[in-house]
Amino acid sequence: MNKDLMDTKNLYFPEPVLKEWDNGVKQYSTKRGNTEVLISYVPPGTTFKHKHKEAQLGMVISGELLVNVAGYERKLTPLDSVYIAPPNVLHGATNCSNQEVIAIDVKRYNENEKYTAPNEYFLEPFEKRDLLPGMGVTFFVEDWIEVMIAEIPSNGGEMPQHKHKNEQIGICIGGDYEMTIEGVTYNMNFGSTYFCEPREVHGAINKSDHASKSINLFLPPRYHRSK
Template identity: 45%
Template sequence: MTTQTRERRYFPAPDVGTQDNGIRFEAYRRDDTEVRLSFIPPGAVVTGRDPEKARVGMIVRGGLSVTVGEVVKVMRPEHDVYVVPPHVGLSAVNSTAEEAVLLEITRSKSGEKYPAPTGYFLEPLESRKFVKMDVTFFLADWIELMIADIPGGGQMPYHKHSHEQIGICLEGRYDMTVEETSHELLFGGTYFCAGQEGHSAENPNAGLARSLNIFIPPRYHRVPKQEEEQETP
């Protein structure tokens, strides 16, 4: 595998465009998964894309009123997450006076199941210190999200695990390495890391960097399988 091929596989360049309703987007893809940043102007209506796929979304900036099935929620930045299984309706509207930025993951992989949490929405599970970083977790049966603040000079040492990991830069900038390929991530920059692909992160800058890290299946708060729950006294 050439250096350029590795770069594109771990750190794909985005497809960019503007929809008829004025929503700009940046879409990053690897295999069966897409990460999309949508920049939604005031008054714009968002209709659910790819209804055959599972969708997980978080507001990064601004506010958005989201309807999943018959459940309506005004989502707050980095506080609310929707988890929508295939074939469930999803729509949203930006009823504020400011642009909203929606980060959405869509996925459809053979053999995987995508159950929804009760009410379709998640709030933070816990916040704590982790490797000298402030982190906040969100947890569903098949996916775990971790927002991490990487201080100036902070780093996540090189390591491997069986879980798939995807990361997006939310603020500042930091250096990400997957296998032997390194890349500086700025806002929206995305990396894809399959199971057992070694990776590390470092913030060599003075300012704070902020990232969203996604684990499939959950890594830090593993959800027991249904049959295991039934066997537990």
């Protein structure tokens, strides 16, 4: 692969960087611009709490995690709800189980964006429906961001090539599929992350014999412009 093509690939599909913390937490960090996507592996019995200038949101992919945001506490199970911690709001989590927990966390700061959150900092599912035949989706919506969990059917299930005015970020959380952005194709598997700027042409196809699943973020919300 020539250098120009490699640079373009890394723009849409950056390579993750491993972060290892003293408390045993491992995170695979993928960044583009002012947004960082973290795939976090949290050992049993681990607890942590912090705050920072970035807004942060996330959800559990595997296991159970007791999440605390500004004193509001919720046990999160896989893909059931989304937490939002606005900038400089204290937040943290505890793995009370005897198994490793896998979670996705997204950190972002842009001085032109207003990072709102629900009254108790946790989003419940807003809508569930088929986006396309066989492609079931679940939406979580806040004023500045929309989270869509989507299942791409096997054997040719496809999100056709399209573009829109919304920024889009996606993370594969199950199976695998081909993602194409502006003519650059990448095979997504667990933890793979893509970044798509507004009006960039993109689409996905699942050529495997098993369904795949992804988390997609739209900034601002695309399908639900207002709650």
